[in-house]
Amino acid sequence: MSHSSTIEEKQYLVRFNADTKSHLHVLDHDICLTKCPDKICTIFCPAAVYKWEGTRMHVGYEGCHECGSCRIGCPYENIRWEYPRGGHGIVFRLG
Amino acid sequence: MPEKFDCIVVGAGPAGTACAYELAKAGVNVLLLERGEYPGSKNVMGGVLYRKMMEDIIPEFYKEAPLERPIVEQRFMLMDKESAVTFSYKGLEWGREPYNNFTVLRAKFDQWFAEKAVEQGALLVCETVALECIVENGRVVGVRTDRPDGEVYADVVVLADGVNSLLAKQLGFHREWRPDEVALATMEILKLDKKVIEERFNLEPGQGCTIELLGDATKGILGTGFLYTNKDTLSIGVGTLLSGLIKHKIKPYELLEYVKNHPMIRPYLQGSEPVEYLAHLIPEGGYHSMPKVVGDGVLVVGDAAQLVNAIHREGSNMAMTSGRLAAETIIMAKTYNDFSESMLDHYRLKLMESFIVQDLKKYKDATHHFDAFPQYFERYIPLLNRAASHMFTVDGASKWEKQRKIWRDLGSMKEKLKLARDVFKAWEVMK
Structure with missing residues (x-):
C-alpha cells in the first residue's frame, strides 16, 4: 500500500450486478452545457460515474454506489435518481 | 406472496x-x-x-x-499536516461483558x-x-x-x-x-494480518481500537476521518458534508487517498491491501x-x-x-x-x-456551527498542534518564554478575543 490508488483501481474492488438500463438520468444535457461551468457532479461523485464529453454528460451508471449525492448535489436538480431494479446494482461484500 | x-x-x-x-x-x-x-x-x-x-x-x-472486535480504546487525533495531538480512552472493562461496542x-x-x-x-x-x-x-x-x-x-x-x-x-x-444535511463518506477495507493489527494498535488478541481523525484528515473541511480495526482488516474512511466537497471542489476518493497517505496515518496501514471500496451518505442534518x-x-x-x-x-x-x-x-x-x-x-x-431525540437536541446546532465557522478546523487545530510542539520541544528556551511564544502565536488581541468567543460558542452548541 505504498502507492496511492486511482478511482479505477478502487472501483475494480467492488462487485456490481449492473442492470441493462440506467437508473440515473440527466434530464437536460443543455443545462450542464450552458449553466454549469463546474460540472460539479463529475467532482463529488464518489464513483466517477459522471464524465463530461464536451456537449453531453456521460453517465456510467454501472459503477454507481447508489449513494444519492448526485440527486442532492446537482445545483439544477437535473438528475432523475431511482434505485436500480431489485437485486441489481452494487453488491457490497464486506463493509 | x-x-x-x-x-x-x-x-x-x-x-x-x-x-x-x-x-x-x-x-x-x-x-x-x-x-x-x-x-x-x-x-x-x-x-x-x-x-x-x-x-x-x-x-x-x-x-x-x-x-x-470489541473496542477497548477510542482515540481522537487532532491533525495538522505532519503532526497530531491525540486524546484517548482505553478501558479494559470494554473488553469483557457486557462490552460497550464492536466493530x-x-x-x-x-x-x-x-x-x-x-x-x-x-x-x-x-x-x-x-x-x-x-x-x-x-x-x-x-x-x-x-x-x-x-x-x-x-x-x-x-x-x-x-x-x-x-x-x-x-x-x-x-x-x-440539502447538501449540508448529508455527509458523503467513502471508505476502504484493507486486508492486514491479525497479529500485525494487534501489535500496531497495542491490542491483546481479539481486542479492537477506533481512531477518529479531525482537522487535516479532511483538509480542514468539516468532517472526520476514521480508522477502525476489524478481525483481519482495517476500515479507513473519510466523511465530509456534501456541501463542503462542492464548495472546495474536492473529489471524495482523492480525499480518502490523502488520509491514507497522511504521514500520521500511513504507518498504520503499511503492508495492507485494499479489498473493497465503498461510498454512502450519512444523514447529518440532526434535530x-x-x-x-x-x-x-x-x-x-x-x-x-x-x-x-x-x-x-x-x-x-x-x-x-x-x-x-x-x-x-x-x-x-x-x-x-x-x-x-x-x-x-x-x-x-x-x-x-428516548436518548435518540435527547441527543439530537443536545447537538442540534453543532454541525451547522462548525460548518458556518470553518476556523475551528482550519485554524485552531493547527494552532493547538503548534502550541504542543513549542511546549514539548526542549531547545533551551524557558517554559515562560515558550508560553509567551504560544500566546503571540494566538495573534492580535482582536484574534485572541475571537478565539475566546469561539471557544465559548463551541461550548454553547455542544453542552
Whole structure:
C-alpha cells in the first residue's frame, strides 16, 4: 500500500450486478452545457460515474454506489435518481 | 406472496430488521422487504455497533453474531499536516461483558440479523424495490414493488429505507435534503494480518481500537476521518458534508487517498491491501432536519428519519432503538386495531423521550456551527498542534518564554478575543 490508488483501481474492488438500463438520468444535457461551468457532479461523485464529453454528460451508471449525492448535489436538480431494479446494482461484500 | 400483511417493513438494515424482529416475536405477520441481493449488500457503516441497543433486542447477541472486535480504546487525533495531538480512552472493562461496542462488517452482520428476524417468523423478501406507498383516502395501505403484480397491502408500513428515503419524500414527510444535511463518506477495507493489527494498535488478541481523525484528515473541511480495526482488516474512511466537497471542489476518493497517505496515518496501514471500496451518505442534518415520522398507517425509522448523532458517530444504535419503538407502537395499535396517525403518534412521543431525540437536541446546532465557522478546523487545530510542539520541544528556551511564544502565536488581541468567543460558542452548541 505504498502507492496511492486511482478511482479505477478502487472501483475494480467492488462487485456490481449492473442492470441493462440506467437508473440515473440527466434530464437536460443543455443545462450542464450552458449553466454549469463546474460540472460539479463529475467532482463529488464518489464513483466517477459522471464524465463530461464536451456537449453531453456521460453517465456510467454501472459503477454507481447508489449513494444519492448526485440527486442532492446537482445545483439544477437535473438528475432523475431511482434505485436500480431489485437485486441489481452494487453488491457490497464486506463493509 | 400473500397480498395482505399486518405490517410491511421497507429495508432490512438495523432499523427495519430490529422492527421486523420485534414484531415477528410478538406474533405480528410482517413482511421485510430488501432491495439488495441480501441484507447488507447495499449498506455501509464505518463499523461501530453499540452493544446496549442491540441487546435490548437480542440479549447476549455477541455470543453468536458475526462481530469483528470489541473496542477497548477510542482515540481522537487532532491533525495538522505532519503532526497530531491525540486524546484517548482505553478501558479494559470494554473488553469483557457486557462490552460497550464492536466493530462489524455490515454485509455479514445485517445478513445474520435479518436471519434472526426470519427465525422469529418474519418473511424476508430480497431483490425487491418498494417503488411507492399505496395511499388510499390519505392513508398508507401498502407498497407497490418492482415485482410483477407487486402490490402488497398491510395495516401499517414502516419506512426503513435509509438516507435516500424516496418513500418518505413521496409522502411529503420531508423535502429533498440539502447538501449540508448529508455527509458523503467513502471508505476502504484493507486486508492486514491479525497479529500485525494487534501489535500496531497495542491490542491483546481479539481486542479492537477506533481512531477518529479531525482537522487535516479532511483538509480542514468539516468532517472526520476514521480508522477502525476489524478481525483481519482495517476500515479507513473519510466523511465530509456534501456541501463542503462542492464548495472546495474536492473529489471524495482523492480525499480518502490523502488520509491514507497522511504521514500520521500511513504507518498504520503499511503492508495492507485494499479489498473493497465503498461510498454512502450519512444523514447529518440532526434535530432540525428530522422529517415527519408518523402518518396514517405509516412510520419512519433510522436513517430515513435522520436519526444520526454525527458528533458521537452514533447511528446504528439509534436505528435499532427507533425500530424497536416503532414495533412496540404497532403492537399496541394492533390491540386497538387503530393505525391512525394519532394512535401511531406514540412512536414519535417515545422517540422524543428516548436518548435518540435527547441527543439530537443536545447537538442540534453543532454541525451547522462548525460548518458556518470553518476556523475551528482550519485554524485552531493547527494552532493547538503548534502550541504542543513549542511546549514539548526542549531547545533551551524557558517554559515562560515558550508560553509567551504560544500566546503571540494566538495573534492580535482582536484574534485572541475571537478565539475566546469561539471557544465559548463551541461550548454553547455542544453542552
